[in-house]
Amino acid sequence: MLRxxxxxxxxxxxxxxxxxxxxxxxxxxxxxxxxxxxxSPWLVAMALGLAEKTxxxxxxxxxxxxxxxxxxxxxxxxxxxxxxxxxxxxxxxxEDDLIIxxxxxxxxxPLMKRLGLTLIASRVxxxxxxxxxxxxxxxxxxxxxxxxxxxxxxxxxxxxxxxDLPLAKLARSAYMVTGDEISAFPFT
Numbered sequence: 001m002l003r004x005x006x007x008x009x010x011x012x013x014x015x016x017x018x019x020x021x022x023x024x025x026x027x028x029x030x031x032x033x034x035x036x037x038x039x040s041p042w043l044v045a046m047a048l049g050l051a052e053k054t055x056x057x058x059x060x061x062x063x064x065x066x067x068x069x070x071x072x073x074x075x076x077x078x079x080x081x082x083x084x085x086x087x088x089x090x091x092x093x094x095e096d097d098l099i100i101x102x103x104x105x106x107x108x109x110p111l112m113k114r115l116g117l118t119l120i121a122s123r124v125x126x127x128x129x130x131x132x133x134x135x136x137x138x139x140x141x142x143x144x145x146x147x148x149x150x151x152x153x154x155x156x157x158x159x160x161x162x163x164d165l166p167l168a169k170l171a172r173s174a175y176m177v178t179g180d181e182i183s184a185f186p187f188t
Contacts, residue, residue, distance in 0.1 A: 004096075035060070104122050142170065
């Protein structure tokens with residue numbers, strides 16, 4: 001099956017949906033900030049390559065323990081944040097598009113269902129922030145795509161990040177998205 005594949009955050013969504021969702025939740029449940037403060041040293045360690053991304057993100061997502069009904073908050077979040085989806089995407093959207101994201105599946109799933117899109121994302125337990133598997137990033141995106149859709153061949157691939165090079169290499173055409181600008185993916 002030949003289809004277009006898209007990263008989500010900073011690609012078809014203006015910003016980072018995980019950060020935006022944290023801000024949404026912390027505004028209502030200020031105790032969530034405590035978890036992010038506690039995770040800050042780990043975030044720095046991850047940026048320096050000294051800590052594993054999945055474990056660091058789990059520390060960040062501990063804030064979800066302070067959100068009484070995460071799934072309800074996700075629904076509320078998308079009522080005001082779906083406006084961050086980029087117009088250029090809707091101009092070329094196809095019903096067989098595949099979205100592959102490092103963001104949590106529970107966060108993106110309601111929006112993807114509403115848009116009629118297929119999603120592969122990080123499996124994070126909404127009530128605890130614990131990962132079920134690895135963060136869906138880099139080579140893990142390829143592995144998860146092959147696992148879920150072994151017959152998929154990528155026609156066009158769109159991302160804002162060079163970390164998506166493994167998927168870009170599989171595409172007939174790959175594009176780098178910077179804001180609303182789309183250019184050839186830089187393979188170097």
